[in-house]
Amino acid sequence: MRKEAVISKGLRHVHLVQAALLLGFFLLLLLPVLTGYSDYILQVFTHALLLATLALAWNILGASGAISLGHAAFFGVGAYGSALLSHDLGFSPWFTIPLGGFLATTVALIVGFLCLRLRGAYFALATLAFVEIPKVITDNWDGLTRGSLGLVGLPGLPTLRLGSYSLDISGSPVGSYYFVLCYALVLVSVVTLIFRSNLGLALQAIREEEIAAQAVGIQVQRYRILSLLVSGFFTGIGGALYAHLIRYVEPGLVYGLHFSAVPMIFAICGGRFTILGPALAALILYPLDQFIFHPLAPAGHEFLYGAIIILTILFMPAGFWGHLRKGQLVSIKTGSIE
Amino acid sequence: MSLLKLEALSKKFGDHWALRDIEFSINPGEIVGLVGPNGAGKTTMFNLITGRHKPSSGRVLFADKDITHCKPHEIRRLGISRTFQSSRPFAKMSTLKNVVAGRIFSTDFDLFTRPSDIETAAQLLELVGIAHKAKLPAGELTLSEQRRLDLARALATQPRLLLLDEVAAGFSPVAVKQAVELVLRVRERGVTLFIIDHFLTLSLRVSDRLLALDRGEKVAEGSPQEVMRNREVIRAYLGMRRKDE
Numbered sequence: 110m111r112k113e114a115v116i117s118k119g120l121r122h123v124h125l126v127q128a129a130l131l132l133g134f135f136l137l138l139l140l141p142v143l144t145g146y147s148d149y150i151l152q153v154f155t156h157a158l159l160l161a162t163l164a165l166a167w168n169i170l171g172a173s174g175a176i177s178l179g180h181a182a183f184f185g186v187g188a189y190g191s192a193l194l195s196h197d198l199g200f201s202p203w204f205t206i207p208l209g210g211f212l213a214t215t216v217a218l219i220v221g222f223l224c225l226r227l228r229g230a231y232f233a234l235a236t237l238a239f240v241e242i243p244k245v246i247t248d249n250w251d252g253l254t255r256g257s258l259g260l261v262g263l264p265g266l267p268t269l270r271l272g273s274y275s276l277d278i279s280g281s282p283v284g285s286y287y288f289v290l291c292y293a294l295v296l297v298s299v300v301t302l303i304f305r306s307n308l309g310l311a312l313q314a315i316r317e318e319e320i321a322a323q324a325v326g327i328q329v330q331r332y333r334i335l336s337l338l339v340s341g342f343f344t345g346i347g348g349a350l351y352a353h354l355i356r357y358v359e360p361g362l363v364y365g366l367h368f369s370a371v372p373m374i375f376a377i378c379g380g381r382f383t384i385l386g387p388a389l390a391a392l393i394l395y396p397l398d399q400f401i402f403h404p405l406a407p408a409g410h411e412f413l414y415g416a417i418i419i420l421t422i423l424f425m426p427a428g429f430w431g432h433l434r435k436g437q438l439v440s441i442k443t444g445s446i447e
Numbered sequence: 448m449s450l451l452k453l454e455a456l457s458k459k460f461g462d463h464w465a466l467r468d469i470e471f472s473i474n475p476g477e478i479v480g481l482v483g484p485n486g487a488g489k490t491t492m493f494n495l496i497t498g499r500h501k502p503s504s505g506r507v508l509f510a511d512k513d514i515t516h517c518k519p520h521e522i523r524r525l526g527i528s529r530t531f532q533s534s535r536p537f538a539k540m541s542t543l544k545n546v547v548a549g550r551i552f553s554t555d556f557d558l559f560t561r562p563s564d565i566e567t568a569a570q571l572l573e574l575v576g577i578a579h580k581a582k583l584p585a586g587e588l589t590l591s592e593q594r595r596l597d598l599a600r601a602l603a604t605q606p607r608l609l610l611l612d613e614v615a616a617g618f619s620p621v622a623v624k625q626a627v628e629l630v631l632r633v634r635e636r637g638v639t640l641f642i643i644d645h646f647l648t649l650s651l652r653v654s655d656r657l658l659a660l661d662r663g664e665k666v667a668e669g670s671p672q673e674v675m676r677n678r679e680v681i682r683a684y685l686g687m688r689r690k691d692e
Contacts (some may be wrong), residue, residue: 314537314548317537318537321531325601326524326553
């Protein structure tokens with residue numbers, strides 16, 4: 110009797126969360142209509158979605174237990190790679206964006222060889238320092254990158270046409286919004302595949318008890334580097350997309366702390382070891398910051414992120430989505446799920 | 448043919464010989480106890496066999512293959528598994544999933560867990576007597592349950608040789624009795640066992656042979672009765688070493 114009560118409470122909780130997720134998804138789909146095609150609102154949500162993809166990508170490495178403070182290195186290399194290849198060599202962005210991703214992967218490989226023998230805070234600090242290398246190179250190799258001036262007038266993404274319907278990706282806020290939304294959905298699928306498969310199981314084993322993971326035959330270093338490469342790849346893609354959406358790159362911008370810290374903050378706040386947590390945090394917190402805190406305190410609005418990270422670590426170390434999922438564990442225990 | 452053979456195996460940490468010139472072999476199907484006081488080198492021997500540490504000199508042979516320089520996961524694949532002195536569960540995974548993890552990574556990589564892997568894992572939890580805890584996070588198990596989980600996870604990797612590190616330390620008499628039965632059941636599955644057992648609670652009851660170490664050197668080997676009568680072993684355990692040492 111009492112057990113049943115627990116089960117039904119657990120189930121109701123799960124259903125509630127699923128319903129909220131579904132509602133959120135439809136709100137995202139209909140956002141342009143609901144907001145009367147407001148350019149400003151769409152731009153904010155486009156950037157929120159982009160940050161969501163960066164948080165999702167960050168979290169692929171995060172799943173191995175590593176904390177990176179240097180993902181801007183991958184973001185910046187992806188952005189500059191795609192920008193230069195399309196601007197100087199005239200390739201289509203459709204082609205250079207994946208190339209930007211692969212360039213970022215190459216950089217991730219270097220980070221892996223240099224830093225992956227480190228753990229915990231040492232790894233985090235090493236990645237923080239590493240960002241300076243591609244940044245300084247980009248800043249000073251004027252002949253190739255135009256140095257600190259950056260590059261303006263990058264080719265945008267073309268207009269997609271389907272019959273009479275057309276979507277101008279870079280030229281219209283609606284186009285950019287839907288394009289990044291699609292990419293975010295792709296990345297959610299990728300992360301779901303990783304987390305739900307035996308790859309995810311290996312990463313979980315490694316982060317929870319590395320020595321035991323090794324003892325059951327998991328090739329710890331191989332999985333750690335694989336998660337770093339995949340994470341770097343999608344962060345690089347994110348950087349390249351960003352470059353073509355705003356059609357401009359600059360070292361201080363694309364290698365900036367913003368693109369290292371903010372995805373990490375969203376991932377930790379949403380739940381490092383969850384699939385959707387990082388993306389949900391981005392979609393809630395970034396608009397909150399832009400619509401509410403920015404008008405209130407234009408100079409210091411980013412204090413929000415500092416406050417959030419402290420509150421999360423103190424009161425919900427599993428992140429808010431991880432915390433909600435713990436509620437589900439109640440029903441798993443009583444056998445109503447799995 | 449011996450299943451495991453140690454040839455002049457030595458390990459030096461700085462100036463200290465953790466193990467020195469150990470010659471020993473284990474036959475298939477045996478249960479061998481590894482005894483000795485603290486610091487005798489028992490866990491170091493396990494770390495050398497499983498590839499966690501590399502020996503300073505000497506060789507480790509497994510089924511006549513030289514595994515001295517193999518990596519831990521390669522040794523695991525050849526068929527050697529171990530448990531740890533302080534158990535190391537994947538604390539936030541369910542107990543069942545812990546065992547599934549043991550199963551999956553011991554064979555060729557599959558992207559998804561097969562139902563048969565989960566079935567096998569459930570059977571192993573049954574074997575070690577914690578099937579009723581299958582859905583709990585492993586971190587919530589008691590100490591003795593975690594040791595059982597460690598054992599189930601190691602068995603899931605389908606070892607030919609299983610190294611148990613202090614599997615019954617701190618157990619109550621009833622729990623020791625259960626552990627004895629469990630070890631014998633594991634042997635019936637065709638697994639050879641090498642058991643570290645400082646306090647001899649388990650090894651005196653189940654071992655075919657004992658190997659006694661003291662300060663990195665082999666001091667005795669033979670039947671449990673012989674080894675327990677050995678003067679060197681008694682000295683090592685009671686701390687009555689010769690003055691000139």
